[in-house]
Amino acid sequence: MTILRPAPAVQLHGYQQRWFLDRSRFKLGKFARQTGKTFTTTLEIVDDAFEHAMQERRTRWVILSRGERQAREAMQEGVFPHAKAYGMALEASEFDWVGDSGSHRALEVTLPGGSRITALPANPDTARGFSSNVFLDEFAFHKDSGAIWKALFPVISAGWKLRVTSTPNGKSGKFYELDTADDDVWSRHVVDIYQAVADGLPRNIEELRAGLADEDAWAQEYELQYLDEASSWLSYDLISSCEDEGAGKPEGYQGGPCFVGRDIGRRHDLHVIWVSELIGDVLWERERTEQKRATFADMDMAFDDVMLRYNVARACIDQTGMGEKVVEDAQRRYGGRVEGVLFTAASKLIMATQGKERFEDRRLRIPVGDVPLRSDLHKLRKVVGPTGVPRFVAERDDDHADRTWAIFLGINAAADLGRGAWRPVASGGGNTDHRDKDWIPA
Structure with missing residues (x-):
């Protein structure tokens, strides 16, 4: 027929x-x-x-x-x-x-x-x-x-x-x-x-x-190349395992304690602010701000906006180089909730290890199908120098894994603090506004 x-x-x-x-x-x-x-x-x-x-x-x-x-x-x-x-x-x-x-x-x-x-x-x-x-x-x-x-x-x-x-x-x-x-x-x-x-x-x-603007992403997503996973700190399979349709949506915020990572960049690199909410023992991305060639005033305004809209328990900021004044100003405004992190070989190894453990334990949720983020996470590689000291590098294009380091800074902010329940403690005469609260383990 x-x-x-x-x-x-x-x-x-x-x-x-x-x-x-x-x-x-x-x-x-x-x-x-x-x-x-x-x-x-x-x-x-x-x-x-x-x-x-x-x-x-x-x-x-x-x-x-x-x-x-x-x-x-x-x-x-x-x-x-x-x-x-x-x-x-x-x-x-x-x-x-x-x-x-x-x-x-x-x-x-x-x-x-x-x-x-x-x-x-x-x-x-x-x-x-x-x-x-x-x-x-x-x-x-x-x-x-x-x-x-x-x-x-x-x-x-x-x-x-x-x-x-x-x-x-x-x-x-x-x-x-x-x-x-x-x-x-x-x-x-x-x-x-x-x-x-x-x-x-x-x-x-x-x-x-x-x-x-990402050669790794272009090679995989459009030229159909299977990229070598051997030296990547985070494999694509590991990254995909933590993707969730509910992540990356500010409207999903449930009012819980949040942890912020802020990677400082201006001319060649991105300025990235990453906000995650702790639900149980899982960090859910709620919001990510990315700026390039922004003024320091605009970068601080973006950070202030995050601090006002979320119950931030702790924020870790890249204090290296131009970050010195950024951290000093943020600590003046928000006190002990802000911690500066100097990027050294040792501190980067600690943060990268904490970050990888979050991915491996599936205690992290990031948006589904975010190609720039996925490529950024995958481009980070661990190499060993002639002295035997490990260091982390990322191929230079328009950035060098700035999103990844913002996430790792946020995870570092939650390190040793995210496994128990949290409760707010008001300061400043009992003011109940969350902007004046510290969060401590219950």
Whole structure:
């Protein structure tokens, strides 16, 4: 039977057409950022449902994304408009999918003929919960990708199709293993930014590269290089494990004690203020201020704003060089809550070690998908000099890991203080305004 498919909702570029028309059972796509990998794969999924409907049959697809937000976007920005373009009525629903790992919000559509498409966050539990065709979206960024794979593969072994797409995320994880394996099982597609633009994607490559201003990020996110993790202090996998959709949002502040890190920079480097709130024993990023070539007055105003809006228990400021006066002025205004930190080989080793331990223990939450921050964290490297003394370096571009050092300063502010409960102690005649409070362990 010949299936006459309608034209897709938008004109596909050459690389999208090749991916869409490849109906291999096992298909892996390594795509540059924002080149439409999710959009094109959800088009194939809807097309498959359309073909089954024309043959009076039904099919089943599950989309496993790195988080609930990404799963929802795959449905709302992919499946829904594609179904409309095909003239296929759909019934959409949401429900709590309950498994051994807890409850997960799932979105599901039912299409003509009874075909169903479900999207939900990926974990080993949801991976083994369905017998269906599967789309692993941004698989290199899935937590526990190896465990997800072990749970998933027996489920799809009975002839189901598997689609795996992602941008690289370092030389680790199941996506890296699948992409670099020497086999002929997988149909592999590679689309870097140069190929995408050559095939018609309207992007200004030089403008993108200059705007990103980070060669590591450009190499990984757009040129699809797997960066060497051997000398990086924080691997991309470790960084991704602490990303959370709730981090980086000031409106999420719950009124608890906060810890601030402030890295001083002016002409060549960034001035960064990092604010985290202690929830249990986890530091949640609430806000990050970045300034370049700002006056000292503007930098101090940004710091004062943070100190007024949050219950700051302690702030650690880079006191090196131009930071001497900055620390002195801040201590005059806020007293013992402000601590200056001189950047020496010893102090940087202590802060970097504390920071890495936070990442390894998952006692830190940073925003999801913040490319400059992720690249900044990854660029820090530990090297050993001729005297055997370790030191930390970062490649120079528009900054040298200023965001990372602001975070490490904030973690240092919470060191030895963040494992117990905290309570405010008012000073200055019992004034209850949090600006005049010190915080002490309860």
